Amino acid sequence: MIFNKDVIEAIGNTPLIKLKRASELTGCTILGKAEFMNPGQSVKDRAGKWMILEAERRGALKPGGLVVESTAGNTGIGLAVVASARGYRTLIVIPETQSQEKKDMLRLCGAELVEAPALPFANPNNYQHLGKRLAEQLRKTEPNGVLFADQWNNLDNPKAHYDSTGPEIWQQTDGKVDGFICSVGTGGTLAGVSRYLKEKNPAIVTACADPHGFGMYELFKNGQVKSTPGDSITEGIGLGRVTPVVETAKVDTAFLISDEEAVTIIYDLLEHEGLCLGGSTGVNIAGAIQLAKQLGPGKTIVTILCDSGNRYQSKLFNPAFMRSKNLPVPEWLEKRSNIEL
Numbered sequence: 487m488i489f490n491k492d493v494i495e496a497i498g499n500t501p502l503i504k505l506k507r508a509s510e511l512t513g514c515t516i517l518g519k520a521e522f523m524n525p526g527q528s529v530k531d532r533a534g535k536w537m538i539l540e541a542e543r544r545g546a547l548k549p550g551g552l553v554v555e556s557t558a559g560n561t562g563i564g565l566a567v568v569a570s571a572r573g574y575r576t577l578i579v580i581p582e583t584q585s586q587e588k589k590d591m592l593r594l595c596g597a598e599l600v601e602a603p604a605l606p607f608a609n610p611n612n613y614q615h616l617g618k619r620l621a622e623q624l625r626k627t628e629p630n631g632v633l634f635a636d637q638w639n640n641l642d643n644p645k646a647h648y649d650s651t652g653p654e655i656w657q658q659t660d661g662k663v664d665g666f667i668c669s670v671g672t673g674g675t676l677a678g679v680s681r682y683l684k685e686k687n688p689a690i691v692t693a694c695a696d697p698h699g700f701g702m703y704e705l706f707k708n709g710q711v712k713s714t715p716g717d718s719i720t721e722g723i724g725l726g727r728v729t730p731v732v733e734t735a736k737v738d739t740a741f742l743i744s745d746e747e748a749v750t751i752i753y754d755l756l757e758h759e760g761l762c763l764g765g766s767t768g769v770n771i772a773g774a775i776q777l778a779k780q781l782g783p784g785k786t787i788v789t790i791l792c793d794s795g796n797r798y799q800s801k802l803f804n805p806a807f808m809r810s811k812n813l814p815v816p817e818w819l820e821k822r823s824n825i826e827l
């Protein structure tokens with residue numbers, strides 16, 4: 487019999503899937519790491535697993551303890567899945583603007599949810615500060631202690647990708663990978679994978695794909711955090727400051743990706759390749775195409791398929807929502823979607 491002893495063991499070891507149209511367009515082999523196939527359906531299951539198991543190892547989490555985190559949703563789901571399997575509770579602080587599907591999933595996974603107004607990081611009531619304050623308050627009353635997961639500062643987050651995503655990519659490509667690119671939420675994925683691959687082979691080109699309105703494009707392209715103009719409907723990505731996690735990244739270059747490019751790729755993948763994925767994945771694949779064009783034909787480039795499109799049915803796959811953002815809606819989506827705004 488071959489089986490995983492619990493859901494935590496089933497996190498990771500995701501397949502690499504060849505992206506047909508992106509590969510044909512560039513003459514490269516563009517491969518997507520299918521992170522939507524994790525139990526919590528996103529790349530952040532790995533961070534959830536590492537942040538909880540490493541805290542246990544250090545004695546920072548006791549039986550029946552409470553895990554608190556500020557998150558755009560996916561980290562919260564990853565933490566809730568792992569916490570549930572280990573007998574912990576979760577309290578999640580999420581910006582109210584995040585998709586209803588992620589909030590519903592968090593509640594179903596047993597997380598207690600605090601919705602925070604969408605405010606810039608500089609505002610003391612931004613959800614990231616709110617989560618930290620809440621964790622500090624609860625520490626005074628929680629009988630079994632509180633772990634504030636703190637994904638922007640917690641180096642167990644990039645460690646998850648240094649220990650698992652990076653080695654998996656290396657093994658799955660037999661070390662014949664020429665480029666790696668992904669976007670940044672906390673930077674955990676980019677930092678962990680880029681550091682691992684650069685240690686294996688410094689010639690591998692590592693890159694960041696950034697949507698408009700954030701600071702990582704300027705940081706990795708020109709060495710200084712500077713916000714690019716515009717905004718983005720993509721969820722879970724976009725960072726405007728250098729964090730301890732980002733500091734550990736080994737990144738050569740960056741590409742700026744528009745929402746229009748990203749969503750067009752997501753719609754094409756659903757129409758022609760049977761893949762239903764979220765907006766940040768569109769940014770990643772658009773970035774992989776740019777990187778492929780820069781490196782030239784014949785190369786192998788890996789990116790991350792971050793989460794499932796069913797997490798965004800009310801937004802990305804809702805024609806009325808997309809029209810309200812002045813973004814393109816394919817004709818077939820009008821016919822297939824029955825979602826009202």
Ligand code: PMP
Nearest residue numbers: 560671672673674675722766792
């Ligand atoms: N895509 C989605 C949909 C996410 O939720 C996240 C994490 N917030 C990312 C990408 C980026 O992952 P990381 O935090 O490792 O940069």
